[in-house]
Amino acid sequence: xxxxxxxxxxxxxxxxxxxxxxxxxxxxxxxxxxxxxxxxxxxxxxxxxxxxxxxxxxxxxxxxxxxxxxxxxxxxxxxxxxxxxxxxxxxxxxxxxxxxxxxxxxxxxxxxxxxxxxxxxxxxxxxxxxxxxxxxxxxxxxxx
Numbered sequence: 001x002x003x004x005x006x007x008x009x010x011x012x013x014x015x016x017x018x019x020x021x022x023x024x025x026x027x028x029x030x031x032x033x034x035x036x037x038x039x040x041x042x043x044x045x046x047x048x049x050x051x052x053x054x055x056x057x058x059x060x061x062x063x064x065x066x067x068x069x070x071x072x073x074x075x076x077x078x079x080x081x082x083x084x085x086x087x088x089x090x091x092x093x094x095x096x097x098x099x100x101x102x103x104x105x106x107x108x109x110x111x112x113x114x115x116x117x118x119x120x121x122x123x124x125x126x127x128x129x130x131x132x133x134x135x136x137x138x139x140x141x142x143x144x
Contacts, residue, residue, distance in 0.1 A: 019127070020126070020128045021125055021126075022077055023123060023124070023125055024081050024124045024126060025122070025123060026078070026081045026123075026124050027121050027122075028047065028049055028085075028120065030082060031082050031122070032047070036086060037089070040090050041089060045092070045093040045101065045102055045104060046102065046103045046104075046142065046144070047092070047107060048105045048106070048107060049108070049118060049119050049120065050108045051119035052119045054103070054105055054142060055142045057105065057141075058140075058141045059141045060105070060138055060139075060140045061139040062138070062139060063106075063136065064092070065134060065135065065136045066087075066091040066137075067110075067132065067135075068132060068133060069084060069130050070083045070087070070130070070132070072126060072127065072128070072130055073129060077126035080124075080126055081124030081126060081133060084133040085122050089104075089135075092104045092137060092139075095139070099139050100141070102140075103139070103140045103141070103142045104138065104140070105138050107122070107135055107137040108136050109133070109134065109136075110134040111125055111134045112134075
């Protein structure tokens with residue numbers, strides 16, 4: 001009997017309820033409107049989701065993936081998702097500049113290498129402790 005409480009605690013920790021995976025669809029525009037986005041994204045690189053109308057594409061470069069996660073502790077799922085997506089966009093912006101690109105086009109969710117295209121939202125996964133978004137996109141130069 002003296003081992004009942006520790007065994008119960010261990011069983012609860014191993015339960016599927018702890019292994020939460022809530023899927024959220026976050027509008028790209030909501031992320032770009034965040035005050036943090038205005039500080040971190042300088043406007044030199046534009047972002048276009050797959051299916052979204054783009055200016056004339058002059059040159060497509062290579063495709064890349066950014067898989068960003070954040071600690072979900074004491075954050076709402078939505079805020080954690082927005083933060084993860086913003087982190088992915090910052091990574092894309094930095095890589096685009098190094099490649100001489102001024103856009104990232106065909107952006108799609110790419111969680112566990114499962115590509116999901118949507119012309120307004122990005123898929124994000126919120127777990128019990130970690131929130132994350134993976135994006136796949138193509139660097140490009142566009143008419144600006």
